[in-house]
Amino acid sequence: MIELPTVALIGAGSSGIAVAKALHERGVPFDCFEKSDRVGGNWVFGNRNEMSSAYKSLHINTSRKRMEYADFPMPTDYPDFPHNSQIAAYFDSYVDHFGFRDKIRFETGVEHVERGDDGVYTLRTDTGETHRYDAVLVANGHHWDMRWPEPAFPGSDTTKIEQIHAHQYKDEAQLDGKRVVVLGMGNSAMDIAVDASYHSSEVYLAARRGAWIFPKYVGSKPVDRADQLFANPRIPFKIRQRALGLMMRQTVGKMEDYGLPKPDHRVGEAHPTISGRILDRLAHGAIKPKPNIARLPSANSTSFSCSRVEADLVVYCTGYKISFPFFDEDFISAPGNHIELFRRVFHPDLSDVAFIALLQPLGAIMPLAEAQGQWLASYLRGEYRLPAKGELVDDIRRDQEYLRKRYVASKRHTIQVDFDEYLLELDKERKAGAERARLAGFALPVPARARVEQPANA
Numbered sequence: 001m002i003e004l005p006t007v008a009l010i011g012a013g014s015s016g017i018a019v020a021k022a023l024h025e026r027g028v029p030f031d032c033f034e035k036s037d038r039v040g041g042n043w044v045f046g047n048r049n050e051m052s053s054a055y056k057s058l059h060i061n062t063s064r065k066r067m068e069y070a071d072f073p074m075p076t077d078y079p080d081f082p083h084n085s086q087i088a089a090y091f092d093s094y095v096d097h098f099g100f101r102d103k104i105r106f107e108t109g110v111e112h113v114e115r116g117d118d119g120v121y122t123l124r125t126d127t128g129e130t131h132r133y134d135a136v137l138v139a140n141g142h143h144w145d146m147r148w149p150e151p152a153f154p155g156s157d158t159t160k161i162e163q164i165h166a167h168q169y170k171d172e173a174q175l176d177g178k179r180v181v182v183l184g185m186g187n188s189a190m191d192i193a194v195d196a197s198y199h200s201s202e203v204y205l206a207a208r209r210g211a212w213i214f215p216k217y218v219g220s221k222p223v224d225r226a227d228q229l230f231a232n233p234r235i236p237f238k239i240r241q242r243a244l245g246l247m248m249r250q251t252v253g254k255m256e257d258y259g260l261p262k263p264d265h266r267v268g269e270a271h272p273t274i275s276g277r278i279l280d281r282l283a284h285g286a287i288k289p290k291p292n293i294a295r296l297p298s299a300n301s302t303s304f305s306c307s308r309v310e311a312d313l314v315v316y317c318t319g320y321k322i323s324f325p326f327f328d329e330d331f332i333s334a335p336g337n338h339i340e341l342f343r344r345v346f347h348p349d350l351s352d353v354a355f356i357a358l359l360q361p362l363g364a365i366m367p368l369a370e371a372q373g374q375w376l377a378s379y380l381r382g383e384y385r386l387p388a389k390g391e392l393v394d395d396i397r398r399d400q401e402y403l404r405k406r407y408v409a410s411k412r413h414t415i416q417v418d419f420d421e422y423l424l425e426l427d428k429e430r431k432a433g434a435e436r437a438r439l440a441g442f443a444l445p446v447p448a449r450a451r452v453e454q455p456a457n458a
């Protein structure tokens with residue numbers, strides 16, 4: 001029997017467990033390291049790993065039919081947009097249903113990973129253990145390392161106003177009775193401004209650029225349903241974009257009519273901001289739009305280019321950094337959220353390290369992580385073979401070029417993908433790679449070396 005490479009999988013969030021399930025089912029030997037005492041990562045409110053950015057009121061904004069794993073539907077009594085506690089329970093039951101909980105080492109954080117000259121990875125954990133593996137799969141999430149405004153606003157180091165990042169927002173008690181400035185136009189800003197509009201005395205929503213705010217429903221269907229014209233991957237993007245524009249005009253209208261800045265881009269050219277409630281709260285005057293913060297000048301005031309308001313709290317909903325604290329920076333890092341990977345998974349120079357869910361879909365992350373898991377399992381078994389280096393690098397370059405042309409230049413748009421296109425293209429690539437593997441006689445791309453004991457004096 002062929003000896004397969006041994007794998008270390010870092011993280012048992014919704015992405016890590018999807019990969020763990022695929023490896024488990026396909027007989028690839030692996031250990032999954034999880035810092036927390038449970039699976040679910042970001043979706044575990046109050047997660048003891050202190051990495052979750054969930055707040056008490058959080059509901060998913062991608063509909064459950066988009067988010068659920070293909071072979072494990074969410075319970076039928078779940079609503080279209082379940083609460084974070086329901087989502088966390090769903091991930092927990094996924095692990096038990098497929099029976100691989102014993103492969104997860106809970107409360108074991110990975111501190112350091114290093115590739116030796118023999119191509120074997122040595123992994124050190126915060127429990128003081130070291131282990132050797134042939135391949136490393138990274139599923140450590142990319143929504144936990146806070147990106148504060150860069151550069152910091154003048155006065156932010158001396159002001160008496162409390163300043164927090166969205167990651168630190170947990171529940172409405174933090175907002176109670178305060179005059180709050182929420183900065184950003186992404187989904188965190190929408191949710192936190194809406195929460196504040198019910199609990200704070202004043203709420204200002206500040207932005208450096210406008211966004212198209214999608215409703216959660218179009219007619220009676222969740223906005224992300226693929227059978228709708230603007231979400232259908234078989235229709236070219238430019239046509240879908242027109243359909244999307246028409247849908248927005250008919251359902252939401254102009255952003256300026258709510259007092260928000262006019263977006264400086266066309267619909268579909270930024271990560272989607274989805275909120276069924278913010279426009280209503282703006283229309284009620286419960287949230288007041290403002291331009292970007294100019295400075296935080298004195299004890300209790302915040303200046304915008306047009307005005308000055310009294311404030312007690314600023315919530316920076318300014319996004320997250322992609323971080324791999326366990327790799328040496330000169331080995332693998334993502335400065336400015338920039339990292340070049342083949343189809344967002346494979347490192348172009350290393351055949352034995354791969355990333356899961358390092359993407360921002362126009363749609364949910366979980367089915368994409370699930371497809372990546374199946375892909376990685378085939379790869380590690382020698383049933384899929386990567387294209388030649390030149391082809392792989394060209395593919396990455398085309399992808400980067402597409403991103404630059406399609407999306408607003410921002411650190412939040414370095415890993416965007418369209419959900420359905422990504423799955424379609426991945427399917428094609430898996431078939432092409434299966435043929436390459438057949439021609440190569442199903443040779444293992446990652447040799448199994450790590451099990452060989454090192455000499456005692458090594």
Ligand SMILES: Cc1cc2nc3c(=O)[nH]c(=O)nc-3n(C[C@H](O)[C@H](O)[C@H](O)COP(=O)(O)OP(=O)(O)OC[C@H]3O[C@@H](n4cnc5c(N)ncnc54)[C@H](O)[C@@H]3O)c2cc1C
Pocket residue numbers: 010011012013014015016033034035036039040041042043049051053054055058059060061062067108109110111139140141142143144188326356357363364365366
């Ligand atoms: C507020 C918020 C709402 C969101 N809503 C949606 C939504 O509606 N739909 C959607 O598709 N996406 C949403 N997202 C995106 C979110 O990233 C995904 O839903 C999902 O959590 C990604 O799963 P993940 O497993 O990749 O990462 P995570 O959920 O972050 O899980 C990573 C796991 O890795 C573990 N880990 C990290 N480092 C180490 C280490 N060194 N050693 C061991 N273990 C480690 C962590 O403990 C954690 O369990 C949202 C994000 C945020 C912040």
Ligand SMILES: NC(=O)c1ccc[n+]([C@@H]2O[C@H](COP(=O)([O-])OP(=O)(O)OC[C@H]3O[C@@H](n4cnc5c(N)ncnc54)[C@H](OP(=O)(O)O)[C@@H]3O)[C@@H](O)[C@H]2O)c1
Pocket residue numbers: 058059060061062143148149150151166183184185186187188189191207208209271292317318319320360410411412
């Ligand atoms: N309910 C939900 O399901 C939910 C809730 C929250 C978050 N999420 C998800 O979590 C992820 C992170 O979302 P997020 O909203 O926290 O972050 P985000 O999508 O990265 O948005 C960050 C926002 O902050 C702005 N910004 C960044 N730096 C700034 C600066 N220096 N000055 C002024 N504005 C600045 C950005 O503007 P530019 O566009 O100009 O860069 C953008 O509007 C996304 O995938 C999101 O969909 C989902």
